[in-house]
Amino acid sequence: MKKIALVTGGGSGIGRAIALGLALLGSEVFLGGRDERRLQVVADEIARQGGRAWPCAGDLADDAQLRKLAQRVLDEGGGIDVLVNCAGSFKMGSWESEPVEDLDELYRITLRAPYQLTQLLLPALKARTGQVVFINSSAALMAGAKWGAYSAMKAGLKSLADSLRAEVNSSGVRVVSVFPGRTATPMQERIFGLENRPYSRENLIQPEDVARMVVAALELPHTAEVTDIFVRPTKKLA
Ligand SMILES: NC(=O)c1ccc[n+]([C@@H]2O[C@H](COP(=O)([O-])OP(=O)(O)OC[C@H]3O[C@@H](n4cnc5c(N)ncnc54)[C@H](OP(=O)(O)O)[C@@H]3O)[C@@H](O)[C@H]2O)c1
Structure with a gap:
């Protein structure tokens, strides 16, 4: 049976790299994100690799669009083996200035x-003893100044993943959280700008490095489960 994956945030950065990695191993990939053009570019890259992918444009902050995405995967994919929750956003600001809307x-x-x-x-994941990936962040484990809101959400995401694992492992479903440090993606370039740092992508983790670890964890025989992946840039920021 063909393997079906859904990667949210599949149009750029870490999500794109994971989508390409999964497609190389034969999965058909549904790509989530708001920017249809970027999703199409990734779908075309996957097609050039000999794989198949479908751009599924929609805003995950909108309930109706999120439901539509899930239904589309079930209808057109006929089921799902791997869900990669990668889409994310970043905000920073001090306690004194950051609006609660952030x-x-x-x-x-x-x-x-x-x-x-x-x-x-x-x-559907249980029906195929599927796997769920949560792209978390090293910020979940250490909240620096001005990173409170982002870190708190990622810490919450770890709790969701851990409780899901405790509930579904008995059905054979595996759950992995990934905690990357600074990775060279459009989001990180924006963070460097907000921090007034010169951006140098070569000193950061590459999205493909994260993808390789995720794919390796997903490919393990089902007798073993990787629960958490921690990855950091080798050179630390000054
Ligand atoms: N880069 C890092 O250093 C780093 C480190 C640790 C963790 N992470 C995490 O890695 C994940 C991926 O981020 P990235 O670094 O690869 O940055 P990125 O290239 O900016 O990717 C973020 C993705 O999320 C999608 N997205 C954002 N809001 C969305 C929405 N409302 N609905 C649907 N899709 C949405 C974006 O697509 P559209 O704009 O098309 O919607 C984009 O593809 C995030 O969860 C981030 O927190 C990143």
Whole structure:
């Protein structure tokens, strides 16, 4: 049976690299994100590799669009083997200045969307002893100044993943959280700008490095489960 994967945030950065990696191993990939053009570019790259992918444009902060995405995967894919919750957003600001609306926005994309999407797809994942990946962040484990809202949401995401694992391992479903440090993606380039640092992608983790670890974890025989992946840039920022 063909393997079906859904990668949210599949149009860029870490999600794109994971989608390409999964497609190379034979999965057919549904790509989630808002920017249809970028999703199409990744789908075309996958087609050039000899694989198949479908751009599924939609805003995961919108319940109706999120439900539509889940239904499309089930209808057109006929089931799902791997769900990669990768889409994410970043905000930073001090306690004194950051508006509470930033927290609301981060909550919808970092916690609510993966929670709801996983819930909607869980029966289908169980039916195929599937796997769920949560792209978390090293920020979940250490909250620096001005990173409170983002770190809090990622810490919450770890709790969701851990509780899901405790519930579904008995059905054979595996759950892995990935905690990358700074990775060379459009989001990280923007963070460097917000921090007034010169951006140098060559000193950061590459998205393909993260993807290789994720794919390796997913490919393990089902007798073993990788629960958490920690990856850091070798050279630390000054
Ligand atoms: N880069 C790092 O250093 C780093 C480190 C640790 C963890 N992470 C995590 O890695 C994940 C991927 O980020 P990235 O670094 O690869 O950055 P990125 O290239 O900016 O990717 C973020 C993706 O999320 C999608 N997205 C954002 N809001 C969305 C929404 N409302 N609905 C649907 N899709 C949405 C974006 O697509 P559209 O814009 O097309 O919607 C984009 O493809 C995030 O969860 C991030 O927190 C990144």
